[in-house]
Amino acid sequence: MTKTSPPEGYLFSKAYTAYVFLLLWLLYFFDYVDRMVVVSLFPFLKADWGLTDAQCGAMVSAVYWAIILFSFPVSILIDRWSRKKSIGIMAVLWSLATAACALTKNFGQLFAARTAIGIGEAGYAPGGTAMISALYPEKRRAFMVGIWNASIPLGMAAGIVIGGFIASHWGWRHAFGIVALPGLVIALLFFFIKDYKTVGLEKAVDRKEAEKESGLATKRMSKMDIVRTFAGTPSLLLTYFGFAGMMFTSISMSTFLPTYFQRVQGFPLQKATLLASGIMLTSIIGSPLGGWIADTWMKKRIQARLLVPSISAFLAAVLFLGGFQLFSGGMVQYGIFLLAGIASIAWASSAIAVTQDVVHPGLRAVSYALCVVTQNLLGSSLGPVVTGAFSDRYGILTALKIASAMALISCILFYIGSRFYKRDLDKVERIALIPES
Known part of the structure; x- marks a missing residue:
């Protein structure tokens, strides 16, 4: 009986690929539920412990500070x-x-538990991105990353809405305990999926270098080879910094839009969190849409994977600024x-694809992981607290x-990066991935 080969560009069958992708999607969803549930609990924590806005922001930033410290070493393990x-x-x-947050008795303990969440989440985005890049053909990479990243705003919105609902009815401690459970179940399932064989760090060598390497056409990459690979790829470095600017904007909005609707427009807590969550939920359209546009446009213009982020960043800045500056509430502002x-x-989806x-x-x-460290060091960790x-x-x-x-700074960085993308793409080693037996 012959074994059926997977479709061209796929590591496994389409059905099994979809199953692994579903688990990855659900884990990312609950990653952000656990990360952002604390936002809806700010009023309760302020009432119990007398926290300031800066302290509330720091509890969100704590996750990102931990990710900064642990993302790179964990990614090497991955x-x-x-x-x-x-x-x-x-x-x-x-x-x-996340469950441990329910047992905390003061700001210091909750901050420590939030830091532990960040340690756990440190390598998930790099590991998940690497898996999706292996699972799907390169021509579908941005679109599938886009669908995967649609789980982020959904997870953020769900965390805020569910947290606010549970806290309003049963107290804020129950919110932490309940949202922690699904991630444990999915994690256990993930231990039993198929992976791809770890790729050797080898690079092609020219004829003179091959003679020195006993006639071998490839050699193992040294640490300096790896450093030179990253340092000599300007489109990659500019993407990292463009990411940071956009995450500063996005995480700040996610953290404080509920406060804006409650404090400036006078909505009660549950209505304020619903309005903020509605804005985050529309992002489910943007993530796959941006990836699809980039993959489609890339067939005609190779730089599309960084031109789409540049245009997107510009629109985000103009629309948010216009909404805040020109309106003080109402349906028109909310539509903007x-x-x-x-x-x-x-x-995000096409920018992430560039890192792969x-x-x-x-x-x-x-x-x-380097992208995660950069974006969190300069963007996500600074955004809420600043x-x-x-x-x-x-x-x-x-x-x-x-x-x-x-976001305007990111617009410029992504555009400059697009000028180097084709040259950097042409330098990449082409290596076929092999599934684990």
């Missing part, structure tokens, strides 16, 4: 050991840490915010305008 085992262990850790929500995520396109296949998790500090001093409206303007 690339060199096992994707499925690493991801399974991480999901168990962040779920248990809905469009801004789409634009504020449409850039222009590097050696054995360095994909490391590549996205925006919270500006809010304490100048008011929430001014703080959100400043956060919106950061």
